[in-house]
Amino acid sequence: MRGLTTTMARVVPRGEKMLTLKAQGVLVDGSINELREELYLTRRATQYIVDALWELDKLPSINQLHQMFYGVLRAQGFRAHQCKQVYKYALSIVKSARENNGKKPVLKKLSVRLDKYDSRVDLEKQLVIVKLRNKVFKIKLLHRREYIGKFIDKKWYEVIVSIDRQGRIWVSIPFKWSYKPYEPRRIISIDINLRKIVIFNGRSIRRIDTRFMEALSMKIHAERLQKKYPRMWRYNRRIQDRMRKLHRRSRNIVIDWSRKFAKYIVLKARRTRSAIALEDLDKLWFNSSRKSKTLADKLSRFAYRKLQLAIITKAMEYNVPVIFVNPRNTSSICPRCGARLVYNHRLTVCPRCGFKADRDTVGAMNIYLRALRRMWVVYGYHLNAPPMNNENRGRGRTKDEPMITYIKSYTSI
Numbered sequence: 001m002r003g004l005t006t007t008m009a010r011v012v013p014r015g016e017k018m019l020t021l022k023a024q025g026v027l028v029d030g031s032i033n034e035l036r037e038e039l040y041l042t043r044r045a046t047q048y049i050v051d052a053l054w055e056l057d058k059l060p061s062i063n064q065l066h067q068m069f070y071g072v073l074r075a076q077g078f079r080a081h082q083c084k085q086v087y088k089y090a091l092s093i094v095k096s097a098r099e100n101n102g103k104k105p106v107l108k109k110l111s112v113r114l115d116k117y118d119s120r121v122d123l124e125k126q127l128v129i130v131k132l133r134n135k136v137f138k139i140k141l142l143h144r145r146e147y148i149g150k151f152i153d154k155k156w157y158e159v160i161v162s163i164d165r166q167g168r169i170w171v172s173i174p175f176k177w178s179y180k181p182y183e184p185r186r187i188i189s190i191d192i193n194l195r196k197i198v199i200f201n202g203r204s205i206r207r208i209d210t211r212f213m214e215a216l217s218m219k220i221h222a223e224r225l226q227k228k229y230p231r232m233w234r235y236n237r238r239i240q241d242r243m244r245k246l247h248r249r250s251r252n253i254v255i256d257w258s259r260k261f262a263k264y265i266v267l268k269a270r271r272t273r274s275a276i277a278l279e280d281l282d283k284l285w286f287n288s289s290r291k292s293k294t295l296a297d298k299l300s301r302f303a304y305r306k307l308q309l310a311i312i313t314k315a316m317e318y319n320v321p322v323i324f325v326n327p328r329n330t331s332s333i334c335p336r337c338g339a340r341l342v343y344n345h346r347l348t349v350c351p352r353c354g355f356k357a358d359r360d361t362v363g364a365m366n367i368y369l370r371a372l373r374r375m376w377v378v379y380g381y382h383l384n385a386p387p388m389n390n391e392n393r394g395r396g397r398t399k400d401e402p403m404i405t406y407i408k409s410y411t412s413i
């Protein structure tokens with residue numbers, strides 16, 4: 001790391017954030033068909049306003065929106081506050097589509113947003129009650145009590161109820177959340193690639209197999225289908241369904257696995273009072289690799305984004321500090337002496353000091369060192385740097401870490 005000039009780092013700042021409670025729900029009062037119909041009507045009304053707004057050169061103000069659509073929506077039986085939610089939401093999607101130079105938005109999800117006047121949240125009883133037009137639906141939240149309990153007494157703004165393709169009900173409630181990360185005593189760094197995540201805690205290296213390759217193979221499968229039926233796939237319902245299913249499964253694998261890993265690493269960090277250090281791939285990496293359209297690159301961008309988001313969200317929930325470091329050259333500089341490394345496949349031996357490791361290990365160690373160097377700037381104190389040459393085979397393996405596939409420590413010769 002010596003010789004590296006830029007080691008900028010940023011942290012997720014403490015303070016007021018939004019943390020969303022998301023839970024599957026089941027109706028205890030009201031019928032699912034009626035709920036579905038309400039969501040359908042809401043979607044249709046929202047789409048109607050989106051279509052109308054799309055024709056306008058200049059988007060109206062909220063007041064003007066009210067003038068234009070309140071009466072129409074009320075005539076369809078929507079409650080006063082729901083009308084407001086509908087046109088405000090329609091305006092926000094049109095705005096963001098225009099900002100991104102996108103096509104006219106077409107709503108696909110069956111969902112509805114409600115404010116305090118049309119919904120009630122009782123977390124003690126795990127109940128959410130929503131009023132839609134002249135109907136009332138009582139939804140029981142199916143989630144661990146411990147998870148839901150965290151949100152009790154926190155402020156919330158709206159309730160979003162949706163029904164997915166499988167007919168399941170979902171409830172999301174964004175809460176005001178105050179994030180107060182503790183002062184870390186240690187650092188855990190993470191190097192991410194499609195196959196593996198490498199974790200370094202200053203003493204030993206751990207590698208965890210991701211499920212991203214599985215997600216990738218589904219994308220590849222879908223692409224093969226498309227190639228096999230170059231013309232037909234567009235018109236053939238059966239092929240389209242299969243492709244859609246593969247894409248959906250691929251996406252679900254990435255999201256599920258990211259959540260699981262995020263929880264694992266955040267709890268581990270909290271137990272050892274560590275900060276989590278990640279590469280800040282926001283601008284540099286996403287921009288420079290955007291050109292690459294291969295399935296693997298596209299999936300790794302998606303997976304990295306989901307994983308990063310999952311880690312930040314979980315870290316906020318548990319007040320675990322997160323440090324982002326500059327991703328530049330993290331795998332091309334010797335973590336022990338700072339010399340430039342040359343790889344033979346994924347392995348390297350430092351030409352200056354003889355340090356031997358594979359690419360991901362070098363990455364995780366350099367991320368660790370960068371975070372360590374920024375401790376003073378971010379937290380006002382230093383942590384001692386561990387030597388980068390210890391052989392720590394077999395250390396630190398405990399029972400309560402089911403996600404770990406402990407291989408061996410790769411440090412040094």
Ligand SMILES: [Zn+2]
Binds near residue numbers: 336338339350
């Ligand atoms: Zn070296």
